[in-house]
Amino acid sequence: MSVSVSVQEQAFDVGAEYAGLRNGNWADGATAMFVGSVRDFNLDSAVSCMELEHYPGMTERVLQDIAEKAQRRWALGRVRVVHRVGRLGAGDDIVFVGTCAPHRQAALEACAFVMDFLKTRAxxxxxxxxxxxxxxxEARQSDSDALEKW
Structure with a gap:
């Protein structure tokens, strides 16, 4: 069982993140991943770029806590969260969440759980x-509503 969290300015490689989750982790037959990207619109307005700020130290601790809660709830093999900060252009990847579990339902639910809590608590x-x-x-009510299922 392992949890890994990174908050970084540099881009991440989705294939490398997947390979890292699977490398030598043959007890888990399911891997679920979510990748979020910068859209070129929001609220009917064009978006050319986004700047993401965070609270260093606290952000990593919150993400670690969210991932550990998911791991305890679903007995996951591995959880990986990568979130970018700084200036990102439309189409750039912002966030990667990957979860591994013996079975697909646990991996899928845990991945959604991590994203739902990340969106509202990080x-x-x-x-x-x-x-x-x-x-x-602004924070979206739909993101807060998504927490109610957990």
Whole structure:
């Protein structure tokens, strides 16, 4: 059982992240992954880039705690969370969540659990930039509503 969390400015390689989850981990037959990317629109406005800020130290601890809760709940083999910060362009990958478990349902549910809690509990702040200027991204009620199923 292992949990690994990274908050970083540099891009990540989805294939390498998958390979890292699977490497030597043959007890788990299921791997679920989620990759989130910067959209080129939000709320009917064009987005050219996004700046993500975080609270260093605290952000990593919150992500670690979320991943460990998932691991305890579903007895996962491995959990990997990578979240980027800094300036990202439309189409750039922001977040990777990967979970491994003996069976698919646990891997899928745990992956969704981590993303739902990450979206609402991790201390990240997002500012979008586009032709209409800059704006801070507000929390969405739908993200908070998603926590109710857990």
């Amino acid at each position: 201390p990240f702040w997002k500012k979008e930039k586009g032709p209409d200027g800059e704006r801070w991204v």
